[in-house]
Amino acid sequence: MPVIRPIRELQNTTEISHFAKTLNEPIFITKNGRNDLVLMNDAVYERIMAQNEMYRKLAAAEAEVADGAELLDGMEVLKELRGKYGK
Structure with a gap:
């Protein structure tokens, strides 16, 4: 469920920072009842990126296949990688 907060809550930076750090999802900030900003902690940002x-x-891979790129057998690729890097 999305977290929505009014922009006035940004005045308390310590509280909003703590709130953002404890959540694992973006916080939608509204202004005059409309979406204005999205705030998130660094971990959420990195996950989204x-x-x-x-x-x-x-x-890109789907486009390559659509353009006729050669498909490789997954098991063969894994076998080659295991032979190259062990395990």
């Missing part, structure tokens, strides 16, 4: 990077890579 990592997800975005993964989605970009997946989209």
